[in-house]
Amino acid sequence: MRQRRHRKGEPRLRVVGRSEILPPPIQAQARQDLDVDIDFELIDGIEGLQRAVTRPDSFDVYHQWHTIDLIWTARAVQAIDLDRITHGAEIKAMASVGSGRALATVFDKLFLQKDGKLGHTPSNRISMLPSIHGVDAFGYLRSIREPQDQQSESWGWLLDSRWHGRSAITAHPVLGIIEAALAVEAAEGVVFEDIGNLSIEEIDHVADLLIRKKKIGHFRGTWINYEDAARLMQRGGVVVQSMLWPALTRLKGQGLPVCIATPREGSRGWHADLCISAAADGDVLEAAYAYLNWWHGGWPSACLARQGYYATFPDRVRRHLAPEEWAYWYEGRPAEKPLCDPFGQVCIAPGETREGGAHMERMSTVRVWNTFMDEHTYLVRRWKEFLDA
């Protein structure tokens, strides 16, 4: 049973999410804008999901990513009433239009259906409030690509023996297996049937290769969060690795000539959304809705645009961005002025153009979305073998 430790009029909201989604500027602004005390808890690994599933009474809002089917099956979150979301109608409207279809994975399991299952057909109750999305690929130091090198960027670079001992990969099994599978496809010329849902044999294929590569010293390291990723490249001698956008903006801010690839094999798409704990009620539930509405208002997604993230409802974000920011991050046009990251540090120099182009152009490169594969248990076992090798 949920412990009611909130006194009326003084709700304390407990929010759990990943560090790159809840950087300090967002935490500070939320506390300032909302009449609620908020405890933010940053959990980057799989532990966040474990918490959400096993102890819904230990959080009020969870910034989920690609786990809605799991947490819904576990009844860890409650349905969100669209009538209580200030601009709730536009969520229903978007489900059936162009950009909604491009983000099908966001809307596929969004609406609560009459039979209690999640589906695509709009209804007034949703499993999660869509907030942000993006597309990830590997990053590399510009210096490893010679000027005469006409070859387009490929995931195969992660396994390329030219970068022996100077390559790194994320330690997260969900993200890592997808990137590794893309790399194996490219490096070995094989094709996996569904790269977002690998079979046991395909998982073995990828894991065996990774373990072999790791044992001969191909990988400099693995990383848990974007800060570790940035450090690996800054001081660890890594020249090519899995990369999240906040790591890129940080490294660029430090003057490192680094970029994110637009691999010819396509990229890894992701989205992150807000969920309300099944245990939240009363004043806390009110506070949770206030927090969700604050996110939907656009300020936080605008803040995250400065580290390369897209809002699922971009129109709400635009008014919080300077024209030159919108032009660079969303439209893929050259920066007219120096642009700052979410922390206020300059990370983009005038004249730079974002890799991969404009919002929908970049999203159209998504080959596979983050997902918990059917054989997740098996995958985790093999992935741990790789990490321990």
Added chain:
Amino acid sequence: MERPSLATNRPYYEVIRDLLAANIDGGRLPVGTRLITAAVADRLGVSRPPVKRALARLEREGRLRYSRKSGYVVGAARDGVEPVRLNLHALDLDLSGPLSPPSPQATWERIFQTVESDILNCMPFGTYQISEAGLGDHFSVSRTVIRDVLSRMQDRALISKDRSSHWIAGPLSARMLDDAHAVSRLLEPSALSAAIPHLDAAQLSQMRERVRQALDNRTAVSQTTIDFLETDLHTGCLEPVRNRRLADAARLSQLSLVVNRLFGTYIGVHDETEMLMEHRLVLDHVILGDGAGTETALRYHLDADHQRARARLKVLSVFSAPEIAPYLIRVH
């Protein structure tokens, strides 16, 4: 976990020794009877090694004598009775006690179900190594028995050996669930339909009543109740099936029940209305004696249950530390 209550915790040869000693002392094994290991083992329905050891022990005690020519013979040398080979099956031996019933269940069978359920209960959570020595200690049985158990589990594709020859259980993959389901939906409906003529009407209406009560009470159904209802339909109803091979094969493919039970235990029982309605539908057909309807309804239920189990298996995969038996070691 409680130690399994085996017939005895003493070594098996001692049990055999006691039995033979009692029959010698009571005169049922006459003085002069030659006791050939293979014949004794056959008469008692046990294996030879414990018999051999028991005979050696009885010789040391003076109840038997040994000669190169005749082997073991009942009675001391001074009895002076000529060794005689009798048909042991013709003798009225008292085999009551720990060995009875006369054809004793092999030791492996006594612990198999416990080991099977221990292993199934951990598999959805990850990979476990099975310690042969730990298993032997836990159940106080020999390595031979342990290997019997494990090789049978291997035959059923529940465990396998890794490259370093350790026994490994799990992880329970979605494919194992799919494969088990494919077998299940072929076998269980026909098994249940075959059982219909032998099922007791009163018992059936009790089962039906239990489902009705659970449906009335849908928000407050406990995992214990769910277990009870699952056992009613998926075990109880299959008991009268004459074809044991069919019934056993159907039982062995009920992996989704394991997943659903663990989910209910670790995550909690949510609204099980659909499952209950499916059970009610199957039982209604059984009560009417409608074999074809029973098969269709059960197949529908198994398919739906499979989908639920698949989704729940993913949730279980994020857990790390369920309660596990002491002879299992988590690997990943």
